[in-house]
Amino acid sequence: DVKVTQSSRYLVKRTGEKVFLECVQDMDHENMFWYRQDPGLGLRLIYFSYDVKMKEKGDIPEGYSVSREKKERFSLILESASTNQTSMYLCASSSDSGGSYEQYFGPGTRLTVT
């Protein structure tokens, strides 16, 4: 079974803090993604990575950065958290091989910025 884990299920941070969200996948997938989930808006792509040290902006990258130093790990960084970044954050991974295109999701991190 593919497993995608996220470092925290719930996180409470103060405005201005630097926040790290970690994601690890155990299936040697090339692609990893960070989404933000808000009611009525579905999932919106923040950043994705198709290889180690490679990253591409998604639809809503402002206020976020990412790091992928190892194939299995993809980190989302909020340099200076703001209240409008209170949301559910979902990590996903997928493989380039086999033509499946299925993305496997972690359980999510619910971040509250006060």
Place this chain on the structure above:
Amino acid sequence: AQSVTQPDIHITVSEGASLELRCNYSYGATPYLFWYVQSPGQGLQLLLKYFSGDTLVQGIKGFEAEFKRSQSSFNLRKPSVHWSDAAEYFCAVGYNAGNMLTFGGGTRLMVKP
């Protein structure tokens, strides 16, 4: 640019009744289409996908979906809903050869006993 619309934000059905969740997409090329389900407190799980071929696709948990190119739709159906189907359902269109996904806003399903 691609987009996905799920017109129904909330749907309530009685247990044992049939279900249809609507999904309309906009995409210039041949679409890769997906339905995911998110149970409370969980990540998303793939229910089914359509890439090509038979336009009626079967998925897990007794779900099926039909691709209708003329209507740009990919509606999800289940003949008899169970209480455990209560969840949020997301339709998505794949682009960049299917590697990237654009999601709809989701439909929250409630099941009455």
